Amino acid sequence: MVFLPVLALVLAPAAVAPAADILKKSDVAALAPTSFRARLRITALREPPDSMDVEVWRSGESKSLVRFLGSKERGKYLLRLADAVWFLAPGARKPVKMSPAHRLRGSASLDDILGIHYGRDYVIESAAETEEAGDALVVLDLAAKGRRAPYPKVRYVVRRATERPVRAEYLLPSGKTSSVVEFLEWEEGSRPVVRRLVLTDRLRSGLRTEVTLLEMEERTIPAGLFDLSDPTERKKLEERSPEE
Amino acid sequence: MPDQGSSPRPLVPESAPPIFEVSGLRKSYRLGAVTIEALRGVDLVVTRGEFVVVAGPSGCGKTTLFNLLGALDGPDSGRVRFEGSDLGRLTAAEKTLFLRRKIGFVFQSFNLIPVLTAYENVEYPLWIDGLGRAERQRRTEEVLASVGLAGRMRQRPDQLSGGERQRVALARGLVHDPRVILADEPTANLDSKTGAEIVELLARTNSLRGTTFLIATHDPAIIERSPRRVRLLDGRVVADELGGPSRPGGAR
Amino acid sequence: MKFAVIALRNLARSRRRTLLSLLIVAAGTIVILLTAGFIRFSFEGLREAIIHGGLGQIEVVPRSDIANRGSSAERPGLPGLKGWQELRNAIEATPHVLAAGGLVQFTGLLSKGERSAAVFAVAIEPDRERRMRFEVKLREGADLPDAAPSEGDEAVLLGTVLARNLGAGTGDVLTLMSLTADGTLNALDLRVVGLITTGLQDVDSRIVKMHLASAQRLLATREISSLIVGLDDTSRTPEVQAALERRLGGREPSLAVVDWKTRAPFYGQVESLYLGIFWFLGSVIFALVCLSTSNTLLMSVMERVREIGTLLAIGTSRAQVAAIVLLEALWLGVLGALAGDLLGIGIIAGINGLGIQMPPPPGATGGIELRLTTAPGDFAATIVLMLVILGVAATVPVWMSVRLRIAEALRHV
Numbered sequence: 001m002v003f004l005p006v007l008a009l010v011l012a013p014a015a016v017a018p019a020a021d022i023l024k025k026s027d028v029a030a031l032a033p034t035s036f037r038a039r040l041r042i043t044a045l046r047e048p049p050d051s052m053d054v055e056v057w058r059s060g061e062s063k064s065l066v067r068f069l070g071s072k073e074r075g076k077y078l079l080r081l082a083d084a085v086w087f088l089a090p091g092a093r094k095p096v097k098m099s100p101a102h103r104l105r106g107s108a109s110l111d112d113i114l115g116i117h118y119g120r121d122y123v124i125e126s127a128a129e130t131e132e133a134g135d136a137l138v139v140l141d142l143a144a145k146g147r148r149a150p151y152p153k154v155r156y157v158v159r160r161a162t163e164r165p166v167r168a169e170y171l172l173p174s175g176k177t178s179s180v181v182e183f184l185e186w187e188e189g190s191r192p193v194v195r196r197l198v199l200t201d202r203l204r205s206g207l208r209t210e211v212t213l214l215e216m217e218e219r220t221i222p223a224g225l226f227d228l229s230d231p232t233e234r235k236k237l238e239e240r241s242p243e244e
Numbered sequence: 245m246p247d248q249g250s251s252p253r254p255l256v257p258e259s260a261p262p263i264f265e266v267s268g269l270r271k272s273y274r275l276g277a278v279t280i281e282a283l284r285g286v287d288l289v290v291t292r293g294e295f296v297v298v299a300g301p302s303g304c305g306k307t308t309l310f311n312l313l314g315a316l317d318g319p320d321s322g323r324v325r326f327e328g329s330d331l332g333r334l335t336a337a338e339k340t341l342f343l344r345r346k347i348g349f350v351f352q353s354f355n356l357i358p359v360l361t362a363y364e365n366v367e368y369p370l371w372i373d374g375l376g377r378a379e380r381q382r383r384t385e386e387v388l389a390s391v392g393l394a395g396r397m398r399q400r401p402d403q404l405s406g407g408e409r410q411r412v413a414l415a416r417g418l419v420h421d422p423r424v425i426l427a428d429e430p431t432a433n434l435d436s437k438t439g440a441e442i443v444e445l446l447a448r449t450n451s452l453r454g455t456t457f458l459i460a461t462h463d464p465a466i467i468e469r470s471p472r473r474v475r476l477l478d479g480r481v482v483a484d485e486l487g488g489p490s491r492p493g494g495a496r
Numbered sequence: 497m498k499f500a501v502i503a504l505r506n507l508a509r510s511r512r513r514t515l516l517s518l519l520i521v522a523a524g525t526i527v528i529l530l531t532a533g534f535i536r537f538s539f540e541g542l543r544e545a546i547i548h549g550g551l552g553q554i555e556v557v558p559r560s561d562i563a564n565r566g567s568s569a570e571r572p573g574l575p576g577l578k579g580w581q582e583l584r585n586a587i588e589a590t591p592h593v594l595a596a597g598g599l600v601q602f603t604g605l606l607s608k609g610e611r612s613a614a615v616f617a618v619a620i621e622p623d624r625e626r627r628m629r630f631e632v633k634l635r636e637g638a639d640l641p642d643a644a645p646s647e648g649d650e651a652v653l654l655g656t657v658l659a660r661n662l663g664a665g666t667g668d669v670l671t672l673m674s675l676t677a678d679g680t681l682n683a684l685d686l687r688v689v690g691l692i693t694t695g696l697q698d699v700d701s702r703i704v705k706m707h708l709a710s711a712q713r714l715l716a717t718r719e720i721s722s723l724i725v726g727l728d729d730t731s732r733t734p735e736v737q738a739a740l741e742r743r744l745g746g747r748e749p750s751l752a753v754v755d756w757k758t759r760a761p762f763y764g765q766v767e768s769l770y771l772g773i774f775w776f777l778g779s780v781i782f783a784l785v786c787l788s789t790s791n792t793l794l795m796s797v798m799e800r801v802r803e804i805g806t807l808l809a810i811g812t813s814r815a816q817v818a819a820i821v822l823l824e825a826l827w828l829g830v831l832g833a834l835a836g837d838l839l840g841i842g843i844i845a846g847i848n849g850l851g852i853q854m855p856p857p858p859g860a861t862g863g864i865e866l867r868l869t870t871a872p873g874d875f876a877a878t879i880v881l882m883l884v885i886l887g888v889a890a891t892v893p894v895w896m897s898v899r900l901r902i903a904e905a906l907r908h909v
Contacts (some may be wrong), residue, residue, distance in 0.1 A: 052680065072716060073680055089646075089683035091714065092671040096607050096683050105679065308903075316809055317903035334812070344811030351906070355806040359505035369810050416810070487750075 019127035022138050023156070025163045028183075028192050029115035035059040035221045039069075039214040040113065045105030045198075046207060052105050053214070056114065056226040063226045064114050066104075067237070074238060078110060079228060085110060086228060095228055100150060106209030107179060107201035111150040113211065116168075118142060118156060129160075138161040151178070163169055164192050178203045189211070261327075263424060263456050264290040264313060268322035269366075271308050284479035285322070290458065295450045297467050298460045300476035306460035309476070310426045313458065314347050315339055327423070338391035344373045348417030348455075352429035354409045356401040362412045363388065363397035369420045387419045388412075391445060407438035414445060424456040425449075430464045440465055499816065502822035504716070509795065514828070516791050521832025521886070522839060524785040525878045529840035530847075531777055533868030535770050541864055543730065546760050548631050549694060550618065550724070553733045554740065555759060556587065557722035559750040574677055575600050575712075575719040576749075583744070583751075587725055590739050590901030592732045598720040600711040604674030606704060608662045615658065616702045617672065619711030620724075628726025637666035637690025644709035651707065652686035657702035658695050664688055674702070676716040684714040730756075772807070782885055790889035793825055797893045804897055805905025814898045821894045829886035833879040844868045 024030070036058055043051035053069040066078040075090035078098070085102070086095035100110045122142035130137050141155040153171040159163065167182045172230075185196035193216065199209045224233030266288040267402040272281045282305040290296055297307050312324055315331045324331045326346070326381060332343060348369075349355075356365050367384040375383075388394055391411040401409055417425050427446065431439035443466050450457050459466060467473060475483035508833050547553055558576050559691045577583070580598055587596040600619040623642040632639050635656050645651060652672070652730075654664060664670055666688050673683040686706060693700050712718060727736055733755050740753045757763060797804070804817055852866040 050679065068680060070680075072676075072678070078681075087673060087681055087683055089673075089681070091682065091684035092673075093669070093685050094609075094671060096605070096671045096673050097610065097612065098673075102681075104681075226712065311903040311906075314809070315902070316906070340811055340813045343809060349809050351806070355802065355906075357502075357803065357807070359502060359509060372812055372816060409558075 012068070019124050019140055021158075022158050022163065023124065023142075024119055024139060025160045026156075026165045026192065027117065027119040028165065028194060029117045030119050031192055032115065033191070033218040036216060036218045037221070040218040041210075041214055042105045042108050042113070043210045043212070044125075045210055046106075050105065053115070054104070054173075056223050057225055058114070059221045059223070059226065061120075065225050066110065066113065067234075075234075077146060077234065078104075079226060080110065080114065081226065081228065088231070088234075099171045107199045107207050108209045108211055109150070110179065112199055116150060116154075118154065118168075121145050122154060135166075137166060151192070176203075176209075187216070193207065254274070259421060261292050262289050262325075262378060263292045263294075263327060264288065264458075265328075266309075266313070266322070267325075269309070269312060269319050269324065270321045271305075271306070271312060271317070271319050276479045282479055283319070283322075286476075286479070286481055288474065288481060288484075290424075290456060293450070293454045294472060295447065295454055295457045295470055296459070296472045296474060296475045297470035298476060299460065299462055299467050304476040305479040306476055307428055310428050310458065310460055313424075314349060314426050315342055321459075328486035342368060345420060346423045348420065348422035348425045350410075350413050350417045350427035350430050352432050354401070354406075354411055354413045355434075356409060356416075358401055361398050361400055362393060362404065362408075365401070365412055366419050369416060373420065378426045383421075385417055390418075390449075391415045406434050406437075407441065410434060410438075410442055410447070414442070414449075417455075418449065418455070422455065423452075424458065427457065427459045427461075429461055430459060430461075431461065432467065436465070439463060443469065499819050500823050500827070502821050505822055506796070506800075506820070507827055509543050513792055513796070514541050514730065516815045516836060517789050518832045520785055520788050521828055521882050522836035524781045524885075525836025525882060526782055526843060527841045528778065528878055528881070529837065529870065529874060530844065530868065531774060532874055533844055533870050534866075535774055536869045536871070537867055538770060539767060540869065542763060542766060543756075545695065546763055547726075547730060547756050548629055549755050550620070550625070550630055551759055552597075552628060552724035553727045553730055553755075553756050554725040554737055555722050555754045556583070556725060556744065557752055557754060559752040561721070562752050575602075575717050575721045576714060577720045577722060578718075580583075580720050580723060582725055586743060587723060587740060590736060590743065592727050592729065592736050594629065594726045594728050595624045595627035596723045596725045597621045597628065598708050599724050600708055600715070600721045602674055602711065602715060602721075604672050604714075606658070606670055606672050607661065608664050608668060608670045611662050613658060613661055615672070615704045616699075617674070617704045617706065617711060619706050619708045620682075621708050624726075628724070630726065633693045633695065635691045635693050637688070639657065639690060640705065640707055641689075642675055645707055647713070648685070650684060650686045650710040650713070651689040653690050653692045653705040654688055655703040656691050657697060657701035658703065659688070659691050661701060666690060672714065674714055676714070677719075678716065682714055682716060684710065686710065778881075782881075785882070786885050787887045789825065789828060789886055790892060792891040793821070793828075793890055793898065796824070797821060797897050801900065801905045801908040802881070804900055805902050805908065808900065808902045809904070809906065818894045818898050821897050824889035825893070826883055826887040829882040829884075830879060832886075833882035836882075837875045837878060841870070844870060 038056045041051055041053050043049050055067040055069055057065040057067070062082045064080040067108060068076040075088075078089040079086045079088060079095065080100065083100070085098045085100045087098045090094050103109050104113060121144065123145050125141045125143045127141075128139045130139055136159070138158045138160055140156040140158055141159070144152050151170040154171050155169040155171060157166045157168070159166050164186060165183050167180055169180050170178050172178050179195060180200045180202060182198050182200070183194050184198060185194070187193035187195050193213070195213045197211050199211070201207045222233050224230060225237065227233065266286055269286040271283040272279055274280070286305075286309060291467065298309065300306055305426055309318075312319050315334065318332055331342075346359050357368065359377050360368065363384060367380050370380045370383060385394070388397055391414055393408060393411050396404065396408060401412070404412065414430070417427070430446065431442055434442060446457060446459065447469065449455055459470070461467065473483070474481055510692055518632070528637060561576060582673050584596045584598070592749060597620055602617050604617055608616045622640045632653070640653060659665060662670070668688045670688065671683050671685055675683065676682045692703070693704060694703060708720065725736070725740070727733060737753050737755050744751050744753065808814070824879050848867050854863045854866050
């Protein structure tokens with residue numbers, strides 16, 4: 001009788017090892033370029049559809065700047081430094097501390113836009129193989145490792161053949177699904193870069209929000225962009241590429 | 245003790261219209277737990293203008309008889325006829341008018357309304373009958389003068405002597421010019437001198453106005469003077485005789 | 497000489513008993529006057545506090561917003577009233593309207609350094625609020641300046657509890673973050689010029705008040721949520737409401753003209769509660785006065801049985817006897833009520849002169865001075881009430897007196 005748990009322990013690593021491997025290979029956030037600039041369009045799919053464009057500057061794992069595009073949004077940013085998120089606006093002299101769960105548009109939060117580090121922030125609780133419409137899928141049940149993780153539980157579904165995520169279901173501690181992200185289109189190339197994803201809010205309105213990648217550019221980024229107190233770099237950015 | 249069958253025959257003066265015709269009157273009433281048979285078959289005829297004294301010891305039924313005559317109560321059996329009409333058949337409204345117009349009461353204890361002045365007490369029966377102000381005033385003053393109280397009109401009863409009060413009561417009984425005055429022991433609460441004055445008043449009124457008087461009393465002064473005496477004993481008429489020094493009023 | 501005079505004289509017979517009865521009736525009258533005065537004081541106080549606290553007598557708002565009120569629609573109550581200046585001019589031309597002020601209401605996040613709090617923001621026009629005689633209960637600092645603030649110089653008033661929670665005071669600069677009309681984020685620096693209280697603890701922990709222009713800047717809109725209309729006399733509300741509905745009907749989008757009572761259902765509940773208490777108390781007084789006077793009336797009838805018999809014997813009709821007894825009761829009612837009214841006026845004046853401080857009702861901060869109010873109708877009403885009570889009290893005595901049998905009554909001692 002005491003045999004079985006021991007057996008499970010012996011076998012489990014064998015099962016887990018490929019699972020961890022799958023996770024690592026499909027972790028979009030981890031596999032993204034270290035520093036890049038991207039433009040995204042976030043559209044709340046309601047009647048009428050409601051969209052906005054943002055520009056994301058990312059440097060390493062812990063520094064991201066989201067710039068709101070549009071003439072009315074000039075000078076507004078969301079700056080993420082490690083776990084803290086700050087909102088910068090021309091009307092406020094000091095940055096305002098914010099929750100990363102804040103929804104930018106529709107059901108898309110900052111975490112959803114910037115990407116969740118599944119490998120870093122979650123631990124695999126269980127793994128299973130399944131099939132959907134002739135596709136072999138790996139379903140990983142992930143649990144949050146620490147406070148950094150935006151959702152307590154995730155059901156992460158990866159296509160075995162492409163080693164790319166199909167969808168991720170974010171669960172509440174009770175097991176109920178709060179939202180689902182479906183990874184619909186991918187960029188050409190070996191690096192897994194999401195071109196289009198759709199988030200569905202299951203808890204409240206069933207609202208679907210689409211995030212589309214408009215352009216992406218790997219490049220070095222001046223550190224000054226991420227300076228919380230000094231807006232100089234950001235001002236230069238605004239002057240260099242003003243929006244209509 | 246004469247029983248029902250052999251009571252003295254009532255005296256009926258001929259060719260005089262009867263004002264009261266009483267036949268076979270019986271009445272009992274309860275006093276606490278006791279039932280008292282006050283009248284055990286009374287027959288009586290009174291003609292217009294007569295001055296009749298009803299005498300008898302206390303408890304003989306005088307007051308009860310007067311109550312029935314005055315329609316203040318109804319008999320258990322028998323009948324009271326007033327000017328030919330059966331009093332028992334009157335409606336409440338007819339009875340009220342009867343009391344207002346045809347009968348005048350003079351009570352032993354005067355029964356004046358304490359909150360009204362002498363004048364107002366006397367005026368009262370005219371007032372409730374709806375007489376006009378001027379007419380009321382005339383008649384009230386006249387009757388008060390006739391009982392000798394002209395100067396004491398504005399006094400309330402508690403400011404008047406016994407004799408004065410009785411005069412007021414008499415005036416009240418007369419003011420509406422009733423057919424009959426029923427006076428129950430009118431001199432019982434008065435001293436002999438005052439009593440005599442009152443009796444004089446009663447007699448004079450009878451002869452001057454022709455009002456029929458029935459007086460219940462055991463005052464010998466009245467009994468003596470009365471032309472007709474009816475005696476009651478234990479609820480029955482035991483005697484009904486003419487007598488007395490004069491026959492004021494009445495008809496032969 | 498009328499029966500009324502006889503009745504009055506009868507009352508005078510037993511002075512002490514009549515005086516006692518009058519005292520009872522007067523006392524009942526006084527209690528009713530005082531209670532009515534207190535209730536009116538409470539109503540008026542509450543009503544005027546609600547109205548002059550910022551609600552105004554009337555609100556003009558897009559009809560579609562009413563449906564959304566109180567719901568958790570994704571972005572409720574966005575400023576949606578366009579072309580409102582012209583609308584405001586039309587409203588201010590209506591008789592009895594003191595002024596109409598633009599109002600923007602929204603929710604946001606107010607932060608001071610690391611601390612932040614969810615707030616409910618109310619943005620108004622200070623000069624209009626003053627014309628509408630609205631009260632700003634300042635606990636510290638000064639009111640918002642009348643002039644629209646220039647960019648970068650926005651002023652804000654904080655609720656006292658909110659200020660305490662944030663550790664903020666007059667002079668501090670805080671940042672208010674909210675969603676604009678487009679649904680994007682925006683933030684604005686605001687300088688605290690003063691602290692206010694609404695009288696309700698819960699509201700004081702969430703309220704911020706600013707100039708209309710500041711809110712419009714933050715929300716990036718030229719529209720407002722609604723127009724608050726202030727009148728010179730609250731009792732004119734129905735007629736002004738009707739006048740505005742006539743004037744503004746047929747506009748697109750459709751506008752609703754809402755009175756203050758609808759917007760403060762709480763007031764209606766308080767009103768019902770108080771009226772319920774008043775009726776209950778009135779019934780108790782009714783019963784007490786009725787029973788005690790009925791007893792004395794009955795006693796006085798019982799004492800006059802022979803007298804009543806005499807009256808009947810000399811031709812008074814039963815109806816007339818009933819009238820005398822009833823009139824005695826009614827005299828007690830009228831005279832007692834008059835005495836009570838006069839004494840009541842004096843007592844009320846005395847109480848008002850004392851300047852008693854009433855403790856604050858639950859949830860409110862600060863008490864108010866007690867001032868009982870009377871309306872001219874009160875005195876007539878108490879007289880009528882006491883007449884009715886005494887009329888009821890007279891039923892048994894009247895019935896007994898009418899039932900008397902004359903011969904029995906005359907036999908009575």
